[in-house]
Amino acid sequence: MEHHQVPIYLAAMAAGGLLGWALPAAGPGLEHAINPVLGALLYVTFLQVPAAELVRSLRDTRFLSATLVVNFVAVPAVVAAMFVFLPSEQAVRIGVLLVLLCPCVDYVIVFSGLAGGSSRRLLAATPLLLVTQMLLLPGFLYLFLGSELADIVEIGPFAEAFLVLIVIPLALACATQAWSARAPAGRVVSAAANTTMVPLMAATLLVVVASQVPKLGGNLASVAAVIPVYIAFLVVMAFAGWAVARLFRLDIPAGRAVVFTGATRNSLVVLPLALALPDRLSLAAAVIVAQTLVEVLGMVAYVRLVPRLIPACSP
Numbered sequence: 001m002e003h004h005q006v007p008i009y010l011a012a013m014a015a016g017g018l019l020g021w022a023l024p025a026a027g028p029g030l031e032h033a034i035n036p037v038l039g040a041l042l043y044v045t046f047l048q049v050p051a052a053e054l055v056r057s058l059r060d061t062r063f064l065s066a067t068l069v070v071n072f073v074a075v076p077a078v079v080a081a082m083f084v085f086l087p088s089e090q091a092v093r094i095g096v097l098l099v100l101l102c103p104c105v106d107y108v109i110v111f112s113g114l115a116g117g118s119s120r121r122l123l124a125a126t127p128l129l130l131v132t133q134m135l136l137l138p139g140f141l142y143l144f145l146g147s148e149l150a151d152i153v154e155i156g157p158f159a160e161a162f163l164v165l166i167v168i169p170l171a172l173a174c175a176t177q178a179w180s181a182r183a184p185a186g187r188v189v190s191a192a193a194n195t196t197m198v199p200l201m202a203a204t205l206l207v208v209v210a211s212q213v214p215k216l217g218g219n220l221a222s223v224a225a226v227i228p229v230y231i232a233f234l235v236v237m238a239f240a241g242w243a244v245a246r247l248f249r250l251d252i253p254a255g256r257a258v259v260f261t262g263a264t265r266n267s268l269v270v271l272p273l274a275l276a277l278p279d280r281l282s283l284a285a286a287v288i289v290a291q292t293l294v295e296v297l298g299m300v301a302y303v304r305l306v307p308r309l310i311p312a313c314s315p
Helices: 002-022 024-047 051-057 061-083 090-100 107-114 119-145 148-152 155-182 184-194 197-215 217-224 227-247 252-263 267-275 283-309
Strands: none
Touching: 002 024, 002 107, 002 197, 002 283, 024 119, 024 155, 024 184, 024 197, 024 267, 061 090, 061 119, 061 227, 061 252, 090 119, 090 217, 090 267, 090 283, 107 119, 107 252, 107 283, 119 155, 119 252, 155 184, 155 267, 197 267, 197 283, 217 283, 227 252, 227 283, 252 283, 267 283
């Protein structure tokens, strides 16, 4: 499975689309499964970051600074430039903002590694990226939406997502690592958990897509209208990431990793936030899932093109 992750993920999304189309009544039930399967996925992701490696990564200030700049300076600037081209429908705008303003922390590691990027550095930066985006997202939303934000977003879902998807999985991963360092049984559990990464990612993609396909209904045109925006974002961020990598004089693997982290978005983690919005804004979730579909296909192209953008002979 490790060697065939990309086709597995594409197949999972296709299966999710077929399931959502064939059994639309299953959509609400599948929505309730998103948080548990996503929490399990993030637990396994955190488990792959040794505590010592996490501490060491915090000393890699050049890479971390580049990662923060590309995600929380360059990306908001690009989104601001594209915001005027978005449809006026409020649910669509909120969905686009939620997904584009948050960097990915899961399959970006896979795709970056396939392109020769430093997966180890990205993996170690995952907790920092998660915490930073959750802290900054309310402020970014306020900048884009202004006074509308108070009528749309409640703090409860943000706090719940932070607890369920970050604090608990990270604490469990640290506890498992401590257990595995002291007992053979802990090492067995840790090794077994690490083998579930690909199946959990596939399950997450399947559940997410299947739960949201029934919501498209008569809203297909509204969702389709943002696809060109998502494609343009991928194109622009390839060069923005390249510029940031050069600005910080990163080595080739680190530079490629920065390009990937700037382009890939955290659709899976922000989806629970969209699902907690009022019913009149339910389309936001489908808008976020559409970004996932575009992005995974875009990442297949990135794997081939980023090594050309930052070739091995780069100075």
